[in-house]
Amino acid sequence: MKASVRLKVRRQDNPKSTPYWESFEIPYRQHLNVINLLMAIQENPVNEHGQKVAPVVWECSCLEEVCGSCTMIINGKVRQSCSALVDQFEQPIVLEPMSKFPVVRDLRVDRRAMFETLKKIQGWVNIDGYFNLGPGPVLDEKIRMKCYEYSRCMTCGCCCEACPQFNSRSPFIGAFAFGQVHLFNSHPVGKFDEARRLDSIMGMGGLADCGNAQNCLRACPKNIPLPDAIAELGWTTTKRAVTRFFKE
Amino acid sequence: MAGGDHNYFYLRRLHSLLGIFPIGIFLFEHFFSNSFAFQGPERFNTLVETFQTIWITPILEVAMIGLPILFHAVLGLIIVYTSTTNFVPYSYYRNWMYFFQRATGLFALAFIFLHVYSARIAPLLEGRHVTFLDMQKIFHPAWAKWFYVIGILSAAYHLTNGICTTLMTWGITVSPRSQRITAVASWAMFLGLGAWGLLILRAFL
Known part of the structure; x- marks a missing residue:
């Protein structure tokens, strides 16, 4: 011993x-x-x-x-x-x-950068006020199970630390942000702000800066499937880009 | 976020798209037409003569190859600048692919620059077209052979791994299973494309 x-x-x-x-x-x-x-x-x-x-x-x-x-x-x-x-x-x-x-x-x-990012991507569901809104909307069980995985993110910073794209020369905001965008966009009420959240990750340092090294998946202590969220958002942001270009 | 900031998203998507069309498609075309070297110097020289005397060829070369590669290279250099390597503590498959994608991109850029200069621009300045014999002269020094071997393999890897990551980036392959399948397929494509390129090189030696 x-x-x-x-x-x-x-x-x-x-x-x-x-x-x-x-x-x-x-x-x-x-x-x-x-x-x-x-x-x-x-x-x-x-x-x-x-x-x-x-x-x-x-x-x-x-x-x-x-x-x-x-x-x-x-x-x-x-x-x-x-x-x-x-x-x-x-x-x-x-x-x-x-x-x-x-x-x-x-x-x-000081992990303040991560919290600033959560504010930027609107990592919450907006509700109208403090009055009783009645029972919440029903969620498909498969989506709920997926959402649960993303909801376990504790903003610890492991995904950012392990990411080769997250560094002082790069404006990349880190993989956790995309898990949260995906989570709140999957929520029936959160979905009302989908376009705003997508817009917030389509600038410099946003989703397009991900280099698919997928270290976030390995480093995440909660095994959150961040590359899944990134790939899903890859398609929704592309659709959003088309909408912005032709319709807005 | 400011509206102008979205341009970055469009630029990155364009960068990704250009890598496959037209640049990737051109690599196949380039290998295909250079495969005439398998049939001997005369056939190769005739093909080059035929291709390069069509009036639209210079326009296509600039618009469909030169400018897309220039754009891909400039944004690519910015992407390389904003990257770091950390495959020592985090030695995972995709992390290595991330590193090789950037390393091969840099090497392929240097290679393409010298290749285009020596095989297209230099003969053009002398008012003629490149010949089989010119290519043999280019390949003559030992370093040139290795430079071409690494250059060809870099370009092949950069394209095939690039196709694999493009499918992820655009949200086509989302599940880990589909990403594994495309990774295996991209390696098969790399082996095929790499072998084809090296055989063309050998045809000149």
Whole structure:
């Protein structure tokens, strides 16, 4: 049995400072996850050389892989740290902040770009007011099952991090956005705003910028079929483009 | 979003469409007509003479090949510029195809530029048409043979994988199963087209 877990963290003191590596040794217990390791550092912030350092900063909330806030790069691949079990990784376990979002401090990043995108694509269903609207429209069970998959998106950023097209040189908005456009356009009430949502993904950085690398499918912790949504929207945006060109 | 922004969508769809028609169709035509090289120098020279003395040929060359390739190349370079590679941590099939599509696009562009210059523009400046012998001279240096081998294979890959991704982009192949089938079909097409191109090259050596 291993006596301790070796952890290597890419740290950054503030958004503008230079990142550096720092290693830690954490006493081994059974069934540890990466969050436990970070909590152990918080309790006893001492690096491998025995020096007292500032505890590593990270974000987490639900601890059951549904909120997405603890997303980081673990041994080279992006995922949630709460569901990352120490026994499944080779040591040292290397933690890095996501590279496609601005670092706030250590492992904490600013994913505001994703939320701005959700606002732009209108990632919600518009309703008229607060009064009782009566029972909602009936949805085909097959469509409902598909919608459920897209509804599990937690805006964690894995699809963006793993995407070769999502980077600082490209305005590409990221695959999650297309899953949400597809979700809300499939909703009987959400469908009223279909054209507006389609228009919002037909500019620079929109759907046409997808390069079909399909890393989003592999990286998504919820196995959301994002390439399906992208391909479906490929056809609806084409129809929308024809409509715009000839009829509006 | 601003209305003018939609032009980008049209440009990208045009880019995708031009890659197949007329550029892809032309590649087949080009391989077909160059297959006359299999029948010997005389037949090849006669064909070139016949094709290139029809008055409409230069118009078609510019309008149906030159301009579409120019547009495809300019937007293609922007697409390459906005891409990155991350197949080391994320070594997945389509991610590799994404990388190769861009790499072959760049190589094919350099290849096409030199190929068009040496086999079409240079003879034209001398006021004549390219001959079987000219082609043999072009192929003479060892590097030129390899340059052509990689160039032909790059063009073949870029077209066949491009057809596969065009079907996804336009929303024709949506299901993972249909995308797998078209991926296999595109590889079969690549092998066929690549072998055909290399056989034409060999006919000159």
